Amino acid sequence: MEQKKKEFARVYKQQQIAPGIYDMWINTTLARQAKPGQFISVYTQDKSALLPRPISICETDVVNDRLRIVYRVAGKGTTEFSRYKTGHRVDILGALGNGFPLEKAEGKHLFLIGGGIGIPPMLAVAKAVKNAASIDVIVGYRDKELFLAEDLEKYASIHIATEDGSVGTKGTVMNVIEEKKLEADIIFACGPMPMLRAIKKYAGEKGIAAYISLEERMACGVGACLGCVVKTTKIDHHSHVNNARICTDGPVYNAEDVEI
Amino acid sequence: MNTKITIAGVTFKNPVMTASGTFGSGMEYAEFVDLNCLGAVVTKGVANVPWEGNPTPRVQETYGGMLNAIGLQNPGVDVFIRRDIPFLKQYDTRIIVNVCGQSVSDYVEVVEKLAEQPVDMLEINVSCPNVKHGGIAFGQDPKCLFDITKEIKIKAKQPIIMKLSPNVTDITEMAKAAEAAGSDAISLINTITGMKVDIHKKTFALANKTGGLSGPAIKPIAVRMVYQAANAVKIPIIGMGGIACAEDAIEFLLAGASGVAVGAMNFVNPYTTAEVIKGIEEYMCQYNIEELTEIIGAVK
Numbered sequence: 330m331e332q333k334k335k336e337f338a339r340v341y342k343q344q345q346i347a348p349g350i351y352d353m354w355i356n357t358t359l360a361r362q363a364k365p366g367q368f369i370s371v372y373t374q375d376k377s378a379l380l381p382r383p384i385s386i387c388e389t390d391v392v393n394d395r396l397r398i399v400y401r402v403a404g405k406g407t408t409e410f411s412r413y414k415t416g417h418r419v420d421i422l423g424a425l426g427n428g429f430p431l432e433k434a435e436g437k438h439l440f441l442i443g444g445g446i447g448i449p450p451m452l453a454v455a456k457a458v459k460n461a462a463s464i465d466v467i468v469g470y471r472d473k474e475l476f477l478a479e480d481l482e483k484y485a486s487i488h489i490a491t492e493d494g495s496v497g498t499k500g501t502v503m504n505v506i507e508e509k510k511l512e513a514d515i516i517f518a519c520g521p522m523p524m525l526r527a528i529k530k531y532a533g534e535k536g537i538a539a540y541i542s543l544e545e546r547m548a549c550g551v552g553a554c555l556g557c558v559v560k561t562t563k564i565d566h567h568s569h570v571n572n573a574r575i576c577t578d579g580p581v582y583n584a585e586d587v588e589i
Numbered sequence: 590m591n592t593k594i595t596i597a598g599v600t601f602k603n604p605v606m607t608a609s610g611t612f613g614s615g616m617e618y619a620e621f622v623d624l625n626c627l628g629a630v631v632t633k634g635v636a637n638v639p640w641e642g643n644p645t646p647r648v649q650e651t652y653g654g655m656l657n658a659i660g661l662q663n664p665g666v667d668v669f670i671r672r673d674i675p676f677l678k679q680y681d682t683r684i685i686v687n688v689c690g691q692s693v694s695d696y697v698e699v700v701e702k703l704a705e706q707p708v709d710m711l712e713i714n715v716s717c718p719n720v721k722h723g724g725i726a727f728g729q730d731p732k733c734l735f736d737i738t739k740e741i742k743i744k745a746k747q748p749i750i751m752k753l754s755p756n757v758t759d760i761t762e763m764a765k766a767a768e769a770a771g772s773d774a775i776s777l778i779n780t781i782t783g784m785k786v787d788i789h790k791k792t793f794a795l796a797n798k799t800g801g802l803s804g805p806a807i808k809p810i811a812v813r814m815v816y817q818a819a820n821a822v823k824i825p826i827i828g829m830g831g832i833a834c835a836e837d838a839i840e841f842l843l844a845g846a847s848g849v850a851v852g853a854m855n856f857v858n859p860y861t862t863a864e865v866i867k868g869i870e871e872y873m874c875q876y877n878i879e880e881l882t883e884i885i886g887a888v889k
Binding site for chain 2: 332333334335372376377378379380381422545546547548549550551552553554555556557558559567568569570571572577
């Protein structure tokens with residue numbers, strides 16, 4: 330595995346792509362080692378806000394050493410990031426966690442499911458996955474303020490759900506699957522916990538594998554603080570209790586292995 | 590220039606250590622910091638059996654600091670001996686094992702299992718605010734602290750450091766109780782009990798409701814308590830609480846600490862320990878300090 334490192338990187342460009350949703354490209358050599366499903370820790374310049382913000386990697390441009398993150402402004406850290414212009418310093422640590430097991434999708438009918446701010450890592454997956462029998466991207470938004478849908482369309486057929494029904498199917502990603510009678514052998518997903526719970530249940534009933542990316546409050550991002558644990562069905566190799574560290578053992582888990 | 594310090598007969602190449610619970614057993618940070626450079630690695634608390642810890646969320650950011658309520662999750666002393674000690678023995682640094690328990694017998698069991706292990710000192714955690722039994726309960730009453738210190742001191746083969754809680758009215762009473770019971774050194778401060786409310790969900794921000802506050806926000810309290818303790822007891826003190834840079838560490842040394850530990854700031858900047866060590870050397874150069882021990886407790 331590549332060595333993690335903290336880097337003082339620079340913003341290549343940034344724009345708002347939907348209300349409160351920002352799209353930032355960063356010049357960093359971490360782009361070379363980043364895998365779909367991994368995340369970076371982004372540090373604020375505001376020293377009263379100490380802890381890094383874990384943000385999933387949306388895309389990389391290895392040729393130009395650039396990495397893309399798409400994030401929602403949720404508090405004072407992300408508000409600060411949203412103001413960064415081209416050339417602004419951005420302190421990052423990465424690449425963290427483990428990616429999606431892309432090789433498991435070979436020859437399989439694959440669902441890539443993203444909900445809200447869980448959509449960005451699915452773009453990295455859609456770009457990287459090779460030799461799947463088919464790929465259906467199923468994404469859920471709050472309303473008609475879509476983001477990354479056009480990027481995703483380049484790599485797979487896309488199905489959209491919106492909570493208010495303004496675009497695509499009204500409801501959730503699960504409603505889309507039901508309505509369009511979509512079928513898969515394997516699922517990769519990232520999004521809010523209710524969505525992940527529904528996917529875990531769905532995959533269990535269908536007897537197919539689902540790999541889900543989890544999120545939790547974390548401090549260090551490297552496995553030391555034990556802040557971001559998830560209950561596991563089996564005794565975890567590191568903790569020797571039923572807790573795994575999302576930052577280092579995850580964030581992607583086989584849904585069967587975690588109690589959510 | 591000599592950065593060596595000695596605590597209870599144990600010599601450290603420099604005074605910079607890691608605060609328990611912020612550095613695991615060093616594995617996670619070995620990618621960032623050469624552990625050979627550290628005065629000591631102080632491990633995450635170890636109990637006699639594995640502990641699950643608290644539900645999530647376990648951490649929250651606060652202004653200039655953070656709250657944690659991990660609940661001393663740990664794999665238990667047997668795994669620790671098998672896995673973590675051999676890892677740390679690869680490095681030329683001192684090993685201080687933090688010991689936690691729910692009862693005196695729990696602590697004693699861990700201390701006895703570590704007796705024949707190649708560890709340099711034991712830090713006894715009687716100050717964790719996030720566990721229901723044990724922890725802080727032993728560290729808030731001088732009589733309780735005296736009794737548990739005495740019990741552990743009888744069984745311990747290595748010098749012991751009682752880690753004190755700041756959640757007391759008079760830190761000097763606690764320091765004196767630990768000294769009177771035979772503790773070889775004391776370390777302070779553990780985290781300060783705090784709470785954060787999630788105003789959007791209208792509930793506690795931590796699943797445990799309350800947690801321990803750490804980070805730069807608590808540093809002045811820690812420096813004050815180290816100073817008070819240093820004037821109350823003769824045993825050496827390891828000072829900690831919000832150390833982010835060499836200047837912070839030097840404050841602790843001048844206030845009376847023989848050693849210093851970097852805690853929450855490891856999470857913010859994984860290179861903090863190495864930067865503190867370098868900065869202390871630069872300070873010694875700047876003021877022509879030959880022996881670091883010259884400045885310990887220099888502020889009277």
